[in-house]
Amino acid sequence: MKTELHCHTTLSDGATGMEDLFRFAKLGGIDNLAITDHDTIDGYDQALVLAGKYGIRLIPGVEISTFDYSCNRRVHMLCYYYQDRELLNRFLHRIQENRRVTAQRMLEKVSHEIPISIPTVREYAKDSFCVFKQHIMRTLIDMGYTNEMYGPLFKQLFDAKTGSCYMTPTFPDVYETLEVIRQAGGLAVMAHPSEYRSMELLRELTAKHLLDGIELWHPRNLEEDKEEIAQLVSKYGLFATGGTDFHGMHSSRCHRLGTFTTPDDMFYRMEAQAQR
Structure with missing residues (x-):
């Protein structure tokens, strides 16, 4: 079974339209797919129809932009299997x-x-x-x-530090975001902890039992961080996810959809957690 849990479409910063993404997933032999556009779940209904058309199981998902104000760093939080779309949408808006x-x-x-x-x-x-x-x-x-x-x-x-035109939006605090995910009935997974040097925050959140999972298999996670992520997953009884973070031609690295995936045992653990 092939499970891809991190990809983007033209509904956010991806270059690939929704139907093309499902075509690519079908060609890549993907069985389970989560569309995790940045800060929007507006594509869910269309994705559900296309999932039926292409015989792919759709996992509800979104990648939420948050901020760790204690160390002035961005954090991305993946939310899967949300139940209360209205509540989540108010927050995302x-x-x-x-x-x-x-x-x-x-x-x-x-x-x-x-x-x-x-x-x-x-x-x-x-x-x-x-x-x-x-x-x-x-x-x-x-x-x-x-x-x-x-x-x-x-x-x-x-460039985030030197770019002449760069500006950072005001993002919600990571703790507020985790509470909204919980209220919406979703599973909270920290995305690519290496990307924003979030390992210290990851240790803090896992120790406080505020995460359900961690994105382990990702093209921008460092090898040394992946080793510690695996240890944290084991220590706190979490699940680990994998995703390519596919953006089509907007991707910063060249990886086909489905290059980084979630192993079956972890996907089953994630499913079981969602059904509790």
Whole structure:
């Protein structure tokens, strides 16, 4: 059985439309699939129809943008098997609005620095609730400023520390986010702990029994962190997940959908936890 639990579509910052994603999943022999777009579950109903069409089991999911204010770092939290969509959506709409405001300001800053076709940016972002950096970069590639999504120009504009146009939206605190996931009846899984150097927070959250699982098999997790993640999973009786974090041509690394997956025993453990 092949289980892919982390991928994105054009509803957030992915380059692949929903139906194409299911086509790719079918071609890749994927049996279980979670669509985890950033801060939106608006694609769930469409995904459910497509899952039936392509004979793939859909796992409800979303990747929530949060913040650890104790050390001033972003954190991504995956939520699976949510039950209360209305409650979760109210929370996500707050994040979406903050993202929209920040994205508009970033786009304005880019337009002051580089002549850019804003209608083209909007066209790339038409399925999403806001403009993402990838939509801006696609436009700059089209206009001949660069031929790379994540090359020197991306760094110049959007590097988190030195980027001339980078701005961080106001994200909810990680503890508030975990409480919302719990209230919505979902399972809380910390995404790619290596990416934002979140191992210290991970130790804290697992010790407080606030997580159901940890994303272990991910292209950007460091080997030394993966070893400790496996130990924490065992110590606290959690489940470990795997996902490719697929963004299509917007991916920062070249991996096909289904390259990083969740082993059957961990998926069964996750399912059992969701049914409690």
